Amino acid sequence: MILNLRRLKLYPRQSEQFPISTEGNDQLLAELGGKFVRPIEGEVELENTGSMFTGRGWLRTGVMLPCSRCLQEKVFPIVADFDLVLVERGRSSAVNSDQDITVFDGDEADIESEIQQAIFMALPICPLCSGDCLGLCPVCGQDRNVQPCCCEEDEMDPRLAKLKDLL
Numbered sequence: 607m608i609l610n611l612r613r614l615k616l617y618p619r620q621s622e623q624f625p626i627s628t629e630g631n632d633q634l635l636a637e638l639g640g641k642f643v644r645p646i647e648g649e650v651e652l653e654n655t656g657s658m659f660t661g662r663g664w665l666r667t668g669v670m671l672p673c674s675r676c677l678q679e680k681v682f683p684i685v686a687d688f689d690l691v692l693v694e695r696g697r698s699s700a701v702n703s704d705q706d707i708t709v710f711d712g713d714e715a716d717i718e719s720e721i722q723q724a725i726f727m728a729l730p731i732c733p734l735c736s737g738d739c740l741g742l743c744p745v746c747g748q749d750r751n752v753q754p755c756c757c758e759e760d761e762m763d764p765r766l767a768k769l770k771d772l773l
């Protein structure tokens with residue numbers, strides 16, 4: 607996703623809004639066994655501070671992820687906020703070195719990796735098909751949301767087993 611800053615560059619202290627529309631990178635979700643089901647859309651508003659362009663953006667998309675308990679796939683809406691600091695190459699001395707900056711050349715700033723990173727950070731850590739998902743039986747593998755099984759769970763958490771003895 608390329609932002610064209612040609613116009614905003616001419617107007618220090620002014621802001622400009624840029625629509626965002628790009629495809630999600632499925633490789634981001636490969637390790638989680640997921641994929642994007644909608645494009646990434648959003649908006650970023652940038653201010654020309656005179657020495658750089660700073661701003662905030664928001665993004666939304668949808669991803670298909672397997673439930674972390676039962677592996678059933680479900681679509682999760684993802685909403686993310688992100689901050690941007692864009693600095694033209696050669697002017698980065700104006701910037702505090704511990705700021706997270708994106709350097710660009712000419713009039714065009716590529717913020718694709720910032721977008722993908724913001725989406726990645728907003729993914730659910732523990733996606734669940736529902737808050738009370740029963741998960742798979744650790745003994746027979748049956749999805750206990752679909753049908754309960756009759757397995758005895760011998761391999762109980764040792765802390766729980768101790769608690770059960772006490773009760």
Ligand SMILES: [Zn+2]
Nearest residue numbers: 673676735739
């Ligand atoms: Zn589930």
Ligand SMILES: [Zn+2]
Nearest residue numbers: 743746755757
């Ligand atoms: Zn079972």
